[in-house]
Amino acid sequence: MRKIILASASPRRKELLENAGVCFDICPAGREEIITRTYPAEIVEELSGQKAAEIAERCGQAEEGTVIIGADTIVSYEGKILGKPADREEALSMFRMLQGKTHQVFTGVTFLVRRNGSWEEHVFHECTDVTFYPARDSELERYIATGEPMDKAGSYGIQGKGGIFVRGIHGDYQNVVGLPVARLFHEAEKLGIRLDEEDTE
Numbered sequence: 001m002r003k004i005i006l007a008s009a010s011p012r013r014k015e016l017l018e019n020a021g022v023c024f025d026i027c028p029a030g031r032e033e034i035i036t037r038t039y040p041a042e043i044v045e046e047l048s049g050q051k052a053a054e055i056a057e058r059c060g061q062a063e064e065g066t067v068i069i070g071a072d073t074i075v076s077y078e079g080k081i082l083g084k085p086a087d088r089e090e091a092l093s094m095f096r097m098l099q100g101k102t103h104q105v106f107t108g109v110t111f112l113v114r115r116n117g118s119w120e121e122h123v124f125h126e127c128t129d130v131t132f133y134p135a136r137d138s139e140l141e142r143y144i145a146t147g148e149p150m151d152k153a154g155s156y157g158i159q160g161k162g163g164i165f166v167r168g169i170h171g172d173y174q175n176v177v178g179l180p181v182a183r184l185f186h187e188a189e190k191l192g193i194r195l196d197e198e199d200t201e
Helices: 011-019 040-059 088-098 137-144 161-165 173-177 181-190
Strands: 004-006 067-077 080-082 102-115 118-132 166-170
Touching: 004 011, 011 173, 011 181, 040 067, 040 102, 040 118, 080 088, 088 137, 102 173, 102 181, 118 173, 118 181, 137 161, 161 166, 173 181
Parallel strands: 004 067
Antiparallel strands: 067 080, 067 102, 102 118, 118 166
16 A cells, blocks of 8 residues: 655644545644745745645655645735634634635645655645625624634635635635645646555556
8 A cells, every 4th residue: 555644734634644544644744833934835835845744754765656735825805814813802803804705725735655765745835715705793702702713724714614715716625625635636647656556556
């Protein structure tokens, strides 16, 4: 069986991969993120690469065919990056900004494949448009009081209670959750890798 490592502690990414039939280990990256890029698509690719590279260093002489998956998701509105809120006031401010508007969710994915004693890097990103219904402050405050927004980029989780604010999406739903699994499978298959099957190479 091919060894697959997810470089993330996100329960949402874990669930998405499990639902796709992938057998994998979890080894979260823990270094401080360093951003040198400007545009959202470039930022998520850069950060996903840092996470995957950190785990590759820990693996040392990994088995041939090992795959490491690093991912990073950000929310962007009119070019502004909306990360995880520092407190409830910031979460409310973010939510007010997004009401009745369309924003973008970017996820960058880096997967490293161990071949011929070295790591091959493959990087891509996915972007999904998300449109919110207008909402009253009382509704937003009630949602924020649940605590759900506090560990999520943009202060909401589409797969949880935050889904009640979503009027529609254009693009990959799973990308908004945190990992564009269909795209990941497609990119892996171009390299002759089936993430949900035994290694036949």
